[in-house]
Amino acid sequence: MSRFTWQSVLFLAPAVITLLLFAYWPLLQDVWLSFHSWNMVSPTMKFVGLQNYLQLLSSGELIKILLNTILYILVLVCVNFILPYLLSFIIAHRLNRFSFFYRSALFIPSTVSLAVASILFLWILNPLAGPLNIILSAIGLESPRWFKESGLVIIIIGLIIGWKVFGYNLILLVAAMVDVPKELIEAARLENVSNWQLFRRIIVPMTSSTALYVFVITVVFGLQYVLVPVNMLTQGGPDQGSTNLVYIVYQYGFVFFQTGKASAFAIVTMLLYALFLIVKTKVLDKKVHYEN
Amino acid sequence: MKINSYRDWYWHILLLFAVVIQLWPLFFMLSTSFKTMDQIFLSTLNPLPAKPVLDNYLYVLKNLPLVQYIVNTLLIASSITLAKIITSILAGFAFVYADCQQYHSC
Numbered sequence: 001m002s003r004f005t006w007q008s009v010l011f012l013a014p015a016v017i018t019l020l021l022f023a024y025w026p027l028l029q030d031v032w033l034s035f036h037s038w039n040m041v042s043p044t045m046k047f048v049g050l051q052n053y054l055q056l057l058s059s060g061e062l063i064k065i066l067l068n069t070i071l072y073i074l075v076l077v078c079v080n081f082i083l084p085y086l087l088s089f090i091i092a093h094r095l096n097r098f099s100f101f102y103r104s105a106l107f108i109p110s111t112v113s114l115a116v117a118s119i120l121f122l123w124i125l126n127p128l129a130g131p132l133n134i135i136l137s138a139i140g141l142e143s144p145r146w147f148k149e150s151g152l153v154i155i156i157i158g159l160i161i162g163w164k165v166f167g168y169n170l171i172l173l174v175a176a177m178v179d180v181p182k183e184l185i186e187a188a189r190l191e192n193v194s195n196w197q198l199f200r201r202i203i204v205p206m207t208s209s210t211a212l213y214v215f216v217i218t219v220v221f222g223l224q225y226v227l228v229p230v231n232m233l234t235q236g237g238p239d240q241g242s243t244n245l246v247y248i249v250y251q252y253g254f255v256f257f258q259t260g261k262a263s264a265f266a267i268v269t270m271l272l273y274a275l276f277l278i279v280k281t282k283v284l285d286k287k288v289h290y291e292n
Numbered sequence: 293m294k295i296n297s298y299r300d301w302y303w304h305i306l307l308l309f310a311v312v313i314q315l316w317p318l319f320f321m322l323s324t325s326f327k328t329m330d331q332i333f334l335s336t337l338n339p340l341p342a343k344p345v346l347d348n349y350l351y352v353l354k355n356l357p358l359v360q361y362i363v364n365t366l367l368i369a370s371s372i373t374l375a376k377i378i379t380s381i382l383a384g385f386a387f388v389y390a391d392c393q394q395y396h397s398c
Contacts, residue, residue: 007386008386008389009386011382011383011385011386012382012383012386013382014378014379014382014383015379015380015382015383016383018375018379087306087307087310090303090306090307091307094300094303095300095303095304095307096300098304102307102310102311105311105314105315106310106311106314108314108315108318109314109315109317109318112318117317120317120320120321121317123324124317124320129333129336130336131320131336131337134336134337135337163313163314163317166314167314
C-alpha cells in the first residue's frame with residue numbers, strides 16, 4: 001500500500017514541481033516585493049511596509065480600475081457567454097441541417113491570434129480611412145474615435161476579444177447541448193412547449209455544468225486576454241479609461257518600473273479572483289447539476 | 293407529420309448574420325493582402341481587388357526571416373504541448389489510480 005502512495009507522489013511530481021516553481025514561488029516573491037520599494041535595477045530594495053497598499057487604496061485609481069474591470073467583465077459575459085449560450089441552443093436543437101457549417105464558420109476567428117486581431121480591428125475601426133467609417137459616413141453618421149473615448153473603448157476592446165473567443169465557447173456549449181437527450185426535447189415538442197420554456201426548463205438545467213465552466217473561463221481568462229489588445233491599441237488610455245486590474249499590474253511593473261505598487265495591485269487582483277472563485281464554489285456550484 | 297423537421301428559416305437568417313460578422317474581418321484581411329497601397333485607400337470596401345497583386349506576399353517573403361518565425365512558432369507550440377501532456381497525464385493518472393480512500397481530499 002505504501003509503495004503505491006510513493007508511486008503516486010512520483011507521478012504527481014512533474015506537475016507539482018512545475019506549479020511550485022512557476023506559480024507559487026513567484027507568488028511568494030510577489031508578496032515580498034509588495035512590501036518593498038524597488039525599481040528593478042537598483043541594487044538595494046527599501047522596505048516600506050504597507051505603504052504600497054495604502055497608496056493604492058488612497059489614490060482613487062483603484063476605484064476607476066475596478067469599475068473598468070467590472071465593465072470589461074459585463075461586456076465579456078454578454079459576448080462570450082450569454083450570446084454563445086443562446087446561439088448554441090439554436091445550432092444544436094432548432095436547425096434541420098447545416099449546423100456543422102455554422103459551427104465551423106463561427107469557430108474560424110478563434111484560430112487568429114489576438115495580436116493579429118488587434119491590428120486588424122485597429123485598421124477596420126480607423127476613424128479616417130477604415131471601412132467601418134466609410135460605411136457609417138455613407139449612411140450619414142460620423143464615426144466616433146473608438147479608442148479615444150473612455151467607456152466606448154472598453155466596449156470595443158471587449159468586442160474584439162469577443163470576436164476571437166466567441167467561437168471557442170460556442171463549440172464547448174454546442175457539445176454540451178448535443179448531449180441533452182433527444183427524447184426530452186421531443187416530449188417537450190409534443191406538449192407544444194415554447195422555445196423559451198424549452199430553453200429555460202430543459203436545456204439550462206441539463207447543460208449547467210458546462211455553462212458554469214464557460215462562465216468561469218470567460219471571467220477569469222477574459223481579463224487576461226484583454227492585456228494584449230490594451231497593450232497594442234491604447235496602453236491603458238485615454239486617461240486610464242481602458243486599463244484594468246491585469247493591465248495595471250503589467251504597466252506598473254514593466255512600464256513604470258515600480259515593482260512595489262505592481263505587486264500590491266497583483267495581490268489585490270488575486271484576492272478579488274479568490275473571492276470570485278469562493279462565491280462560485282459556495283453559491284453557483286450548489287445550483288449546478290453535475291452528472292456524476 | 294414529420295416530427296424531425298422544424299421551421300427554421302428565421303434561425304438561418306440570424307446565424308448567417310453572425311457568420312458574416314465573424315468572417316468578414318478575415319475576408320477583409322485576405323482581400324487587402326492582394327491590394328496595392330493606393331487600392332487599399334481608394335477602394336477599401338471593394339472585396340475584390342481590381343488588379344490582384346502578390347507584392348505584399350513577396351515583400352514578406354523577401355524581407356522577413358519567415359522561415360525562422362515559423363520554426364520558432366513550431367518549437368514553442370510543440371514544447372508547450374509536450375510539457376503539458378506529460379505533466380497532466382502523469383498527474384491525472386495519479387489522481388485516478390492512487391489509493392484515495394485514506395485521504396479524504398484527493
